[in-house]
Amino acid sequence: MTFTHHEQTPYPEHPFAEIIRILGKGKKGSRPLTQDEAYLAMNMILTDQVLPVQLGAFLMLMRVKEETPEELAGFALAARESFDIADNAVKVDLDWSSYAGKRRHLPWFLLSALLLAENGITVFMHGASGHSADRLYTENMLGYLGIQCANSIKEAKRQLEQQHFSYLSLEYFCPKLHEIIELRPILGLRSPVHTLVRLLNPFNAEHSIQGIFHPGYRPVHQQAAALLNQPHMAVLKGEGGETERNPDMECLVQSVHNGELSDENWPALFPRRHVKPEILDPEQLALIWQGKLEDEFAEASIIGTAAIALKLLGKAETQEQAQQLASEYWLRRDKQKYAGV
Template identity: 45%
Template structure:
């Protein structure tokens, strides 16, 4: 080969010497990720690109460009649906029950249209989202068009990434080969397939809050709350104070939410990982104070995002009322 491969320019931007490398622009990141998702980058180039990007540290502008590329590669284009909340679920290896599913159900019960999307867990012994959704008969759509149709009748629908952007799903499968997570694990959370005006983001590492904030700002997302979530999911840890970063009507905000309990340790039991435990908690057959507070606290975040004038106490009080007044026999 006498000429550089077309993708080499993007590896070069990141891989030059200590004083020569630079961040990519939005357009460069979008073009690079478009080549990746089209299969135009060689495997060697892809590995170098992702690891150089991780070693450098991504920027919000770079991740926003990659989100734009992912949207370019949706299996179906120009599919629209009225969605209020975008709820990403991409923490594929957490060992916690996805109690947040109950928060999403309660939010949908308030009349909000919620799209939850994500990937499946990699290993047995973890508690991925989809089995938990199944026990509540939450529709799991087969495509963007199917999700749009389902949202016409239901307020909560799940859509797997492999159903609407399989080329991006394939990049998640590189983790066992590379040994580390990459920008893919970060920017996929910001895809927001239907452009919902409200978005919740749970991250595992607090430094990623600022990165996601920069990403959603670059994407023009109007309302978003970003916080350290249990297992990296949209799930509040009620045992600790939470510092939330976000956007409200396009303006950056910081919110301080105090701990909801004096408990500081919750021992997760193996039986807690069984999806049926979610159903038993809904029915009132289990008394698990910390998970119940996680459900209430997560719902409170969503309520405050839609009504910024609510105080944190008011949002939590309203969320508690919604939880306590639920129809326990609904999923009999």
């Protein structure tokens, strides 16, 4: 009996395997991706050229080593190319990301954003609701202020033109990234996408403001914004990871203005810390806006957050001027607006 030897055809390597190898080739052999490699990797992910097992490996390798500014810039460029926004362009003054959710305090930053909008500053907010049952996410909170979330780029544009404010969930302008964020309860960890989404700036606003939870990410966001040629951007360690100044603590704001990086400390507004509320009642958002409820922590948080945004926007030259202007906005707000539902 004779046996015919069949040569086995080698299985061709998947193009994305090289990306995984760069990130995972041991302590000495691995390295970060260049900005171009990061762009290529995210482009392949967003155009479904990556197998699920490869995506999982990529996300966790990135999570263990943590993202560099170059990687984030490459990811953001690829993501921005995937948005179908050109025909719906609208001038946005301030891009505001909201992905963390609040746990210890109510989302007072929503009233900061609405305060700016009421004074003619167009604010586009984007975010996603998460899987943490103990967190309050923006898209679930806006209804308490009588505001409907947009469900398309077109509707967001209409809201921005009519009321200077709109919130749009990530799933409506980059569904693939939204899918990846939804993997968190499966993988058990956040992924680089949680960092990336804060840099997306879908309407290409000249000013962008971001909140992070881990202080180490603050300079990474700042440097990534510079690589992306973002004209004006500010990032702060926000209360709960949202873009919200905690008035009980000193707040370091790291900015980019036309390529120049700068750091600025904003002082605590109270000598002692407040006790956090035992229960979070979202209905208080409307009551505080309408002046039916007084809360010094809430008001200081709202005004203080708006002040940082106003200085970023160039509406004030100093912290004191920004704080004064935000206070004036607050005192003369239309208390009939955002009355809740």
